[in-house]
Amino acid sequence: AIIIGAGQAGPPLAGRLTAAGMSVALIERKLVGGTCVNTGCMPTKAMVASAYAAHLARRAADYGVTLSGPVGVDYKAIKARKDKVSNDARGNLESWIAGMDGCTLFRGHARFETANT
Template sequence: MSARSFHAIVIGAGQAGPPLVGRLEAAGMKVALVERKFVGGTCVNTGCMPTKTMVASAYAAHLARRAADYGVALSGPVGVDYKRIKARKDKVTNDARGNLEKWIGGMKGCTLYRGHARFESANTVRVGDELLTAPKIFLNTGGRASVPDLPGIHDVPYLTNSSMMDLDVLPSHLIVVGGSYISLEFAQMFRRFGSEVTVIEKAPRLTGREDEDTSAAILSILENEGIAVHVGAGHISFARQGANIAVTFDAGTPPAVGSHVLLALGRVPNT
């Protein structure tokens, strides 16, 4: 099979890929854009946009519970319809992805290929049965959640930031392993939705790259919202406990037992 020639190939249709394709195509180049899953990458599909949409719903619930502080009386307790929250989030994602696909589809000099790209040579890429060749190939493959080989982790169901977006039930007790931005965003969000939430962090404080007073302020905010936080938690392990999941750690406390576990332990590249 002969390869189809392009001026450039861009692998990955995440945040950087489509704008780069747009600039190249506007300069008169013939460009191939390859995406194996969803156009838009992490931000559109499992990161910034869907999570901030959910954060907005969580804030609305939080503010409603504080209605009396503003002199507003509610006729009953604040309730959360998690399926509607997810549907709203999905619509934001689908609309954004659809608009991006329309923009890419309107570029006459761009061809979008769906599939996994594999290098056949320094300037040739295979996507399924197609061979593509170009003197310039750009990698925009992004990253994914890190899943360290912690004891027992493969014996229990667990969630990552991506699979959390598919969750259609509200956890009764969400255990979040990790103490940085992604983990704490989900922790506060689901606490405001009404879940019991526990955060387990191996380091001696949350958000370890920030100043110590910032970490202390974040800890205070989370604890004031009813989130249980354990820092300095070494030797983390997982086991089934009936229908639940037990997370054991050596911070001087009993295991945390929850309905769902979220791993938020950093990112690794997709290359």
């Protein structure tokens, strides 16, 4: 089987097909994991979580918590955490794909040459 794209649907499909004994060529032109892992859901939610933590810290007194000084935000640390979340998820997905017997990941742009190929 040939699967074009290693985003949200490609790797699970490859897993099911290889589990059924099929050989799979998984083709990805950019980053494994697609938009969600690399630029969408996961990095966005990581940054939102940091913003929420800062929000709660600023409202600490509402919860009976006392802070000794103002709450600071380290944007470089937030970006580093966001990048780590995406990189770890992508790395785990790549490891899972690499461990699939019968699945080969090809890096490149896939396209159909004609209507019959």
